[in-house]
Structure formats: C-alpha cells, structure tokens
Amino acid sequence: MTIACGFSRFLSTRVHSSTNRVLSLWFASCPCSSSSASASEPPEIAAAPETVREGRAEIFADKSNSVFFNKAQVNNRDLSIAVLRWFISKRQEEHDTQLKGRRAEIPPEQHADGLDPATTGSEDTALREESSLKAPKVLEALAASGLRAIRYALEVDGIGEVIALDNNEVAIESCKRNIYHNGILASSKVVPHLADARIYMLTHPKEFDVVDLDPYGSPAAFLDSAVQCVADGGILMCSATDMAVLAGGNAEVCFSKYGSYPVRGKYRHEMALRILLACIESHAIRHKRYIVPVISVHMDFYIRVFVRIFTSASTVKSSPLKFSHVYQCVGCNSFHLQNVGRINSKDKRNIPLPNFCPTVPQECSECGGKFVMGGPIWSDPIHDRDWAASILSNIRATSGLYQAYAKISAILTSVSEELPNAPLFVSLHSICATLKCTNPTMVMFHSAIRNAGYQISGSHADPLALKTDAPMSVIWDIMRCWVKLHPVKSQPENLPGSRILSQEPQLQASFSQATGGLVARKSPRFLPNPEKHWGPKMKAGRPLKILPIDKL
Ligand SMILES: C[S@@+](CC[C@H](N)C(=O)[O-])C[C@H]1O[C@@H](n2cnc3c(N)ncnc32)[C@H](O)[C@@H]1O
Numbered sequence: 021m022t023i024a025c026g027f028s029r030f031l032s033t034r035v036h037s038s039t040n041r042v043l044s045l046w047f048a049s050c051p052c053s054s055s056s057a058s059a060s061e062p063p064e065i066a067a068a069p070e071t072v073r074e075g076r077a078e079i080f081a082d083k084s085n086s087v088f089f090n091k092a093q094v095n096n097r098d099l100s101i102a103v104l105r106w107f108i109s110k111r112q113e114e115h116d117t118q119l120k121g122r123r124a125e126i127p128p129e130q131h132a133d134g135l136d137p138a139t140t141g142s143e144d145t146a147l148r149e150e151s152s153l154k155a156p157k158v159l160e161a162l163a164a165s166g167l168r169a170i171r172y173a174l175e176v177d178g179i180g181e182v183i184a185l186d187n188n189e190v191a192i193e194s195c196k197r198n199i200y201h202n203g204i205l206a207s208s209k210v211v212p213h214l215a216d217a218r219i220y221m222l223t224h225p226k227e228f229d230v231v232d233l234d235p236y237g238s239p240a241a242f243l244d245s246a247v248q249c250v251a252d253g254g255i256l257m258c259s260a261t262d263m264a265v266l267a268g269g270n271a272e273v274c275f276s277k278y279g280s281y282p283v284r285g286k287y288r289h290e291m292a293l294r295i296l297l298a299c300i301e302s303h304a305i306r307h308k309r310y311i312v313p314v315i316s317v318h319m320d321f322y323i324r325v326f327v328r329i330f331t332s333a334s335t336v337k338s339s340p341l342k343f344s345h346v347y348q349c350v351g352c353n354s355f356h357l358q359n360v361g362r363i364n365s366k367d368k369r370n371i372p373l374p375n376f377c378p379t380v381p382q383e384c385s386e387c388g389g390k391f392v393m394g395g396p397i398w399s400d401p402i403h404d405r406d407w408a409a410s411i412l413s414n415i416r417a418t419s420g421l422y423q424a425y426a427k428i429s430a431i432l433t434s435v436s437e438e439l440p441n442a443p444l445f446v447s448l449h450s451i452c453a454t455l456k457c458t459n460p461t462m463v464m465f466h467s468a469i470r471n472a473g474y475q476i477s478g479s480h481a482d483p484l485a486l487k488t489d490a491p492m493s494v495i496w497d498i499m500r501c502w503v504k505l506h507p508v509k510s511q512p513e514n515l516p517g518s519r520i521l522s523q524e525p526q527l528q529a530s531f532s533q534a535t536g537g538l539v540a541r542k543s544p545r546f547l548p549n550p551e552k553h554w555g556p557k558m559k560a561g562r563p564l565k566i567l568p569i570d571k572l
C-alpha cells in the first residue's frame with residue numbers, strides 16, 4: 021500500500037488543471053486514494069516514481085521485484101504484437117470470405133431487396149447483422165505488471181477488450197496503476213482481474229480470440245484450460261522458459277510436464293519447440309480440437325509458439341500422423357524420425373493406425389552405435405510460411421513501431437526461409453567434430469546437398485544448422501567425399517568417426533556452387549544480445565540485487 025499512497029501524493033502534487041482529464045481519472049481511481057495521506061499529515065512532496073517505457077506504454081518501475089518485469093522480454097512482446105496485428109487482419113479476411121460464400125448461397129428472391137447479392141453487393145438483413153466481426157477479445161492470463169496487455173491495447177489496431185489476469189494481488193494492484201497511468205485508451209480496453217488463470221480459462225470456454233500465456237518457467241499447468249478457452253480460429257500465444265527441462269537437462273521432468281522425452285542433440289531448441297507443440301496438441305485433441313502452428317521460435321533464453329485452434333472431431337483423428345518418435349545414435353548423433361501413426365492404404369477413410377516396429381536397426385548403420393528414443397514430438401510444420409512472410413513484410417514496412425525490430429526481423433527472416441518438412445537438423449560443426457575433419461563452408465555443404473537432389477535450409481534456432489530432407493546416409497556420404505579431398509589424421513578404429521569413414525560413399529558428392537543455393541545475405545539472421553543481463557529474471561517476490569533502472 022505504501023507505493024499506492026505515494027502514488028496518490030505524487031499525483032496530488034501535479035493535478036492542478038481540471039482540463040487534464042487523464043490525470044484526474046488516474047487520481048480518482050488510485051486504488052488506495054481513500055486511505056491515503058490524511059489532511060493532518062504534514063505535506064510531503066514525494067519524488068516522482070520512476071517509470072519504464074516500452075513501445076507506447078509506460079509502467080511504474082518496481083525495484084523491489086514485488087511484481088515481475090523483465091526488460092529482455094521486449095523481443096517476446098514486440099513479436100507478439102507483430103503476430104497479433106497480422107492475426108487480426110487475417111481473421112477479418114477469413115470472415116469476409118466466409119460471409120461472401122454464405123451470401124452467394126442465398127437465392128436472390130430471399131434477399132430483403134430482391135437483388136442478387138453476388139452482383140449488387142446487397143445483403144440479407146440477418147447476414148448484415150452478422151457481417152461485422154467483433155473486435156477480438158484478448159486474455160493475458162499471466163499479466164504481472166500489465167505491460168503486455170497495455171501494449172496490446174495501445175498498439176494493436178482493431179483490438180477489443182484485453183483482460184489482464186494474475187493470481188497475485190500485488191501484481192493486480194500494479195496492473196491497475198499502470199493501466200490508469202497509460203490514459204483513457206488503456207483504461208477503456210484493459211480490465212485487470214484477480215483470479216487463478218486455470219480456473220478462469222476453464223470457466224470461459226471458447227471465449228477469447230487470443231490467449232497469451234507467459235508463465236514463470238513451464239506453461240504445462242495452464243495448457244489444458246488454455247486450449248479450451250480459445251475461440252474457434254483463435255490464437256494461443258505461449259512461452260516456455262524452462263529450457264533446461266525442454267532441451268534435455270532433466271529428461272524425466274520433461275516427460276512428467278510435457279509427456280515427451282527430449283534428446284540432447286544440437287537440434288535441442290527446435291526439439292523443445294516440437295515438444296511444446298506436441299503437448300498443446302495432445303491437450304487440444306482431448307477436447308475435439310486441434311492446433312495449426314503459425315510461428316514457433318526459440319529466442320534469447322526461451323521458446324514462444326503461436327498456434328491457431330480449431331474444433332473438428334474428424335481432423336483430430338489424424339493427429340497421430342503429426343507426432344513422431346526420434347531415434348538418435350549415441351555414437352555419431354545421426355537421427356531418424358518415425359511417425360506414431362501410419363495410414364493404411366487399403367482404408368479409404370484414412371484413419372491412422374499404430375505404426376510398425378522401429379524404422380532403425382538395433383545398431384546405427386553408419387557407426388554401430390545404439391539408438392536412444394526421444395519424443396514423441398510434433399513433426400508437422402512449425403510455422404506457416406505465408407504468415408511468416410507477411411508478418412516480416414509488415415514489420416519491415418513499419419520498422420519504427422518495434423523497439424526490437426532488428427531482433428524480430430532477423431528471426432522472422434530465418435523462419436521464413438526454413439524448410440517446412442524437415443523436422444530437426446544436423447550441425448555442420450558437430451558432423452565435422454565426429455569425423456575430426458576441417459569444415460566445408462556452409463555454401464559448399466548446401467551445394468553438395470542440392471547437387472545430390474535434396475533441399476536444404478538453415479534454422480532460426482542455430483546459425484550452424486543444416487535442415488534437409490536428405491537422409492543421414494546422404495549427409496555422411498557427402499562428408500566421406502569431403503574427407504577424401506581433405507584427409508584426416510589416422511584415428512583409433514573404434515571411434516564413431518573412424519567407423520563412418522571406413523565405409524565407401526555410395527554417391528559422388530559435388531561441392532560446386534549449386535543454382536538457387538545459399539548466397540551472400542544482406543540482412544542478418546542472428547544478432548548478439550544487446551547488453552549484459554539479457555536473460556531470465558527472478559520470480560516476483562524474491563529480492564533482486566539493487567539494479568539501476570535501465571537494468572530492470
Ligand atoms: C512471468 S510473469 C508474466 C510476465 C508478463 N506476461 C510480462 O510480459 O511482463 C508470470 C505471472 O504469472 C502469475 N501467475 C502464476 N501462476 C498463476 C496462476 N495460476 N494464475 C494467474 N496468474 C498466475 C504470477 O503472479 C506472475 O505475475
């Protein structure tokens with residue numbers, strides 16, 4: 021309460037003009053204005069509270085860490101705003117197309133004006149009523165200071181009500197102060213609400229076009245209620261910062277939280293995304309719903325996925341085809357995916373059946389190592405390429421609107437170039453380390469894959485990633501050919517690399533520059549962190565070291 025009383029006193033020293041409606045509103049609405057300084061107290065000029073600005077919003081700084089705020093999440097918030105802007109225009113477009121379709125189905129004589137709507141554009145009354153799409157309703161389920169909710173309200177045109185929810189009273193009080201501080205528009209759109217997000221989401225089924233989950237660590241506990249709370253065609257935006265768990269540091273914890281075993285490969289950050297997506301899908305299908313991922317990124321120290329949610333009992337049946345187990349060789353790190361389900365070609369209904377035995381032998385055919393089995397992971401595409409390209413071109417056209425423009429445009433550039441049907445990737449460094457050979461350049465390796473008739477791209481998750489539809493045997497053959505041109509020192513025979521090199525390649529690799537291959541890039545794909553302390557933050561309530569305001 022001390023902060024709120026200080027807040028009232030701060031404002032009372034400044035609210036002089038009756039024309040300053042916004043300030044008066046803040047003052048009148050200060051949560052503790054009734055219990056603030058009594059007339060008998062000596063007048064006290066409080067120092068102006070320090071504030072933090074991000075995008076078009078400004079919030080009160082909280083050095084005591086009683087409410088969570090991490091400046092580094094500006095990348096997360098800016099990207100979410102970019103996705104939200106595109107989602108709103110896309111939803112409008114889908115709505116218009118649907119309406120046009122329905123209009124065309126109505127015979128002209130049933131129209132109020134008797135004219136053919138297809139040629140005149142006139143509408144039947146009922147359709148006219150339906151024709152305007154309601155402004156999308158947003159739930160920020162774990163709102164903390166409310167910064168994100170306020171930014172959505174101030175920066176995303178066409179957005180409707182934004183509920184800023186938190187189960188922490190101090191957070192909700194801070195939310196209220198921040199909302200008032202941001203003026204009429206924020207106050208008219210953002211509604212702070214004290215509740216447990218899980219209960220709130222369960223009791224508001226299909227009510228929100230947008231649900232944002234930005235938890236401490238894992239979102240797992242919120243997923244079952246979140247997938248039920250999103251409206252049909254709506255979007256769930258979900259972060260996970262428990263990377264040690266998702267990326268294989270604590271495999272058993274990952275299994276208990278997400279129902280999937282991670283494997284410690286170079287692709288672990290992409291695997292983390294695919295584990296989270298698989299987990300969201302597995303919650304969705306329990307409720308006859310399914311997900312369509314539109315953007316899925318690993319950035320800084322966390323992952324964030326944007327998935328649309330639809331309802332269809334028949335589509336849910338094909339869900340097993342979107343999950344795969346991952347077999348990874350403990351010797352050479354070769355990996356192979358196998359779908360959980362399979363289509364029986366004789367069954368015209370296309371209903372998947374459980375898949376056959378593992379597609380890999382007991383021992384790796386490249387190096388003789390054993391396989392560990394990870395997953396199941398989401399093995400369908402993790403991005404919608406059209407969405408990625410459109411969001412990228414939108415943010416390029418309005419770069420001034422994004423504080424994190426450099427970072428989010430670099431990520432989206434990488435995302436828009438990723439091969440959609442090549443889950444996971446190998447790392448050029450790791451392959452060369454296994455063989456103990458010198459690296460071919462990225463351009464050479466890309467060319468060799470293309471010259472062998474396969475596709476290849478990078479990944480936003482790792483600058484050295486090689487994402488390809490070529491099987492592991494082709495990748496190793498290319499490297500065997502490379503080593504013939506650039507011999508390695510002799511190694512003990514039992515090393516995985518020696519075993520791989522003891523086999524003759526089945527294909528003759530060509531490293532000459534392939535057409536349409538990797539070329540010099542004008543825009544960056546990977547950026548260093550802008551400053552120190554660019555990482556996760558302590559939970560609210562635990563004292564931080566005293567930091568200057570710019571480090572909060
Ligand atoms: C990481 S912070 C959110 C940060 C915020 N989204 C942002 O962009 O600054 C997580 C918040 O979730 C809240 N929280 C944790 N469990 C919750 C629950 N069951 N229901 C509602 N809020 C919860 C915490 O009080 C905390 O404020």
Ligand SMILES: [Zn+2]
Nearest residue numbers: 349352384387
């Ligand atoms: Zn192997």
